Amino acid sequence: xxxxxxxxxxxxxxxxxxxxxxxxxxxxxxxxxxxxxxxxxxxxxxxxxxxxxxxxxxxxxxxxxxxxxxxxxxxxxxxxxxxxxxxxxxxxxxxxxxxxxxxxxxxxxxxxxxxxxxxxxxxxxxxxxxxxxxxxxxxxxxxxxxxxxxxxxxxxxxxxxxxxxxxxxxxxxxxxxxxxxxxxxxxxxxxxxxxxxxxxxxxxxxxxxxxxxxxxxxxxxxxxxxxxxxxxxxxxxxxxxxxxxxxxxxxxxxxxxxxxxxxxxxxxxxxxxxxxxxxxxxxxxxxxxxxxxxxxxxxxxxxxxxxxxxxxxxxxxxxxxxxxxxxxx
Amino acid sequence: xxxxxxxxxxxxxxxxxxxxxxxxxxxxxxxxxxxxxxxxxxxxxxxxxxxxxxxxxxxxxxxxxxxxxxxxxxxxxxxxxxxxxxxxxxxxxxxxxxxxxxxxxxxxxxxxxxxxxxxxxxxxxxxxxxxxxxxxxxxxxxxxxxxxxxxxxxxxxxxxxxxxxxxxxxxxxxxxxxxxxxxxxxxxxxxxxxxxxxxxxxxxxxxxxxxxxxxxxxxxxxxxxxxxxxxxxxxxxxxxxxxxxxxxxxx
Numbered sequence: 001x002x003x004x005x006x007x008x009x010x011x012x013x014x015x016x017x018x019x020x021x022x023x024x025x026x027x028x029x030x031x032x033x034x035x036x037x038x039x040x041x042x043x044x045x046x047x048x049x050x051x052x053x054x055x056x057x058x059x060x061x062x063x064x065x066x067x068x069x070x071x072x073x074x075x076x077x078x079x080x081x082x083x084x085x086x087x088x089x090x091x092x093x094x095x096x097x098x099x100x101x102x103x104x105x106x107x108x109x110x111x112x113x114x115x116x117x118x119x120x121x122x123x124x125x126x127x128x129x130x131x132x133x134x135x136x137x138x139x140x141x142x143x144x145x146x147x148x149x150x151x152x153x154x155x156x157x158x159x160x161x162x163x164x165x166x167x168x169x170x171x172x173x174x175x176x177x178x179x180x181x182x183x184x185x186x187x188x189x190x191x192x193x194x195x196x197x198x199x200x201x202x203x204x205x206x207x208x209x210x211x212x213x214x215x216x217x218x219x220x221x222x223x224x225x226x227x228x229x230x231x232x233x234x235x236x237x238x239x240x241x242x243x244x245x246x247x248x249x250x251x252x253x254x255x256x257x258x259x260x261x262x263x264x265x266x267x268x269x270x271x272x273x274x275x276x277x278x279x280x281x282x283x284x285x286x287x288x289x290x291x292x293x294x295x296x297x298x299x300x301x302x303x304x305x306x307x308x309x310x311x312x313x314x315x316x317x318x319x320x321x322x323x324x325x326x327x328x329x
Numbered sequence: 330x331x332x333x334x335x336x337x338x339x340x341x342x343x344x345x346x347x348x349x350x351x352x353x354x355x356x357x358x359x360x361x362x363x364x365x366x367x368x369x370x371x372x373x374x375x376x377x378x379x380x381x382x383x384x385x386x387x388x389x390x391x392x393x394x395x396x397x398x399x400x401x402x403x404x405x406x407x408x409x410x411x412x413x414x415x416x417x418x419x420x421x422x423x424x425x426x427x428x429x430x431x432x433x434x435x436x437x438x439x440x441x442x443x444x445x446x447x448x449x450x451x452x453x454x455x456x457x458x459x460x461x462x463x464x465x466x467x468x469x470x471x472x473x474x475x476x477x478x479x480x481x482x483x484x485x486x487x488x489x490x491x492x493x494x495x496x497x498x499x500x501x502x503x504x505x506x507x508x509x510x511x512x513x514x515x516x517x518x519x520x521x522x523x524x525x526x527x528x529x530x531x532x533x534x535x536x537x538x539x540x541x542x543x544x545x546x547x548x549x550x551x552x553x554x555x556x557x558x559x560x561x562x563x564x565x566x567x568x569x570x571x572x573x574x575x576x577x578x579x580x
Binding site: 065068069072074075076077078079080081083084085088089091092095096098099102137187190191194195197198302303305306309310311312313314315316317319321323324325326327 | 351354355357358359360361362363364365366367370371373374377378381395396399400419420465466468469470472473474476477478480481484564567568570571572574575578579580
């Protein structure tokens with residue numbers, strides 16, 4: 001799961017260092033990207049490209065492990081065998097995505113340990129949407145369906161980007177996310193067509209999650225600084241507003257189809273096919289992203305505890321005394 | 330065939346798998362490395378699936394639906410050993426529990442694959458293939474960490490000492506014991522315990538860990554008769570939290 005909600009674009013003025021790059025190599029690099037070629041780990045790349053990709057892939061990886069927490073809470077509470085096993089498998093996939101993504105980021109020169117340490121210290125961000133709580137089972141289902149749906153919109157675009165290892169990871173991730181989408185949709189359908197209590201649960205969960213969902217793709221294009229260079233380098237593949245429109249177009253009709261109400265009186269599709277909606281509260285979004293959301297402290301505390309409690313295991317694995325044990329099947 | 334004895338055995342097997350599966354799933358987001366979050370989740374999914382198959386056999390013998398059996402009983406109606414209900418604690422405890430438990434479980438299902446009750450034998454033949462990977466995982470980690478830093482060795486040794494009496498509780502006999510043996514349904518607890526001891530002794534001898542003299546330990550019994558630790562009922566309450574909102578609803 002991932003959104004660009006935490007990816008602050010680099011300012012347009014941040015071409016720092018580009019003047020120090022070899023102009024011939026730079027021109028060749030840009031020509032390769034323009035031809036649709038993928039850039040591989042050992043290929044030459046400008047420092048700015050490397051830095052921006054590390055930041056982006058790292059944030060994506062963090063979003064996967066932090067994102068596994070709100071849904072993870074419901075693994076032990078999932079109603080019935082079928083849901084319990086599916087919820088486990090779904091959340092496990094997300095952790096697996098983190099593993100893939102940390103590996104992709106490592107090809108650019110930053111270790112997983114450094115990335116996790118930056119996460120805990122608040123130096124690097126994760127998708128803002130996971131700073132909100134999953135109060136009920138229905139909230140977890142809304143995440144599985146609509147947050148994963150948003151992630152697919154975002155990731156399908158990024159899978160066409162220029163960095164080979166990231167694109168390949170995204171392709172695998174999207175294939176799994178599409179199962180999550182089906183799982184989430186199935187669970188939501190059961191609630192929306194179920195008993196009065198279930199219908200109330202799912203409507204309330206949708207009401208709670210709609211505002212975060214609307215910020216999932218990041219600030220409006222009007223507000224975010226346009227970064228022509230990231231588009232040219234195929235690091236950023238689609239604008240925030242473009243992704244948001246695509247999401248609304250695909251999922252609002254499906255939500256309505258279930259008899260659910262989207263809690264935005266202004267939401268409607270124009271005659272020219274553009275969705276109108278109440279502008280999200282971007283001030284609140286900024287406040288949450290900067291650490292003051294309902295769950296920021298809790299999410300990082302869980303991650304920090306996991307890192308601290310598991311430190312002895314990692315020390316032991318690195319011990320020169322340790323005999324490497326090959327798991328022979 | 331003595332159906333009551335068979336059901337007693339199936340409940341013990343199924344409840345152990347369900348409760349440990351549930352516990353293993355609690356490692357989500359908390360593992361010492363991501364790969365262990367993933368591994369514990371895989372084992373949890375397997376164990377949940379195993380318990381479902383065993384509850385399905387019970388359903389075929391006239392017991393309630395698997396969801397009802399798993400999600401609506403209270404602690405005194407559970408037949409699991411106390412070992413599986415203990416909280417996950419730190420990784421050293423969960424790893425040692427996993428090692429001790431799965432070595433017993435794989436022997437159980439190997440034996441059950443020759444059960445005179447063919448539906449159980451069929452299920453056991455399938456499950457033992459999966460359990461092979463659980464013991465493989467446990468052995469790899471025990472050998473690796475059990476020969477590494479003093480810190481790791483001390484932690485594992487303490488957890489081993491703490492956990493062994495509970496692990497011996499896995500072999501607690503019930504009134505069904507003689508019947509399941511005489512009818513060829515199962516080889517019985519003594520036989521499994523003897524082979525288990527042999528296997529874990531062999532494995533631990535390849536590490537810096539010491540296996541205490543098991544004859545000096547007092548097994549923690551009671552689980553097979555519905556006597557449980559203070560940890561089981563809260564686990565069950567959590568597991569059934571949503572299901573109990575409306576047990577007749579489709580979730």
